[in-house]
Amino acid sequence: DAGVIQSPRHEVTEMGQEVTLRCKPISGHDYLFWYRQTMMRGLELLIYFNNNVPIDDSGMPEDRFSAKMPNASFSTLKIQPSEPRDSAVYFCASNPAAEDTQYFGPGTRLTVL
Amino acid sequence: AQRVTQPEKLLSVFKGAPVELKCNYSYSGSPELFWYVQYSRQRLQLLLRHISRESIKGFTADLNKGETSFHLKKPFAQEEDSAMYYCPPRYFGNEKLTFGTGTRLTIIP
Secondary structure: OOOOEEEOOEEEEOOOOOEEEEEEOOOOOOEEEEEEEEOOOEEEEEEEEEOOEEEEOOOOOOOOEEEEEEEOOEEEEEEOOOOHHHOEEEEEEEEOOOOOOOEEOOOEEEEEO | OOOEEOOOOEEEEEOOOOEEEOOEEOOOOOOEEEEEEEOOOOOOEEEEEHHHOOOEOOEEEOOEOOOOEOOEEEOOOOHHHOEEEEOOEEOOOOOOOOOOOOEEEEEEO
16 A cells, blocks of 8 residues: 555645645545644644545635545645745645544645745 | 643754653643654654553653643664654544644754
């Protein structure tokens, strides 16, 4: 198993552009989490899904951010329009049940110029 | 609000010296505590969880409910311990982990 897969691994874009990050969770995992990692704020939970349904999006910073999970094997995190302060590493993680270990993807390093 | 505090963002320790990474959580019932680690160029991964009461890679962590702490300890640091460490609590009835700023540990050869 390749584990949680994220793409792209690196993204450089200009301010105002739309950015879409992608995640494929481990097969059979019911939970999917999106995190953002910065030096100042550490690792923050943005949103998480259970069985493709968003459960808690209180961590989404503002309306420019949106996340979807159209099926059990795919999720996207979209930023439109992007701003320089969105520059960070974005992680996706999944786990099979509520009380299990979370498995993280390799992350997407986003740079907004 | 459910919070976790790791007071040291950066910690440097000489190889062979004891290591202690501090972690304090806000009291809200009886959370389950974890330590996650991210080695250079590797994914964030679980190191240990308090309910397992096991030692992983020489690390142990004891939950102190009175002090609401879950400090990570190792008697003799090794160079391969250099990494980023997080201690997210998970509160009963809540599926999410509350990560914080973490501690970057550097072992000096």
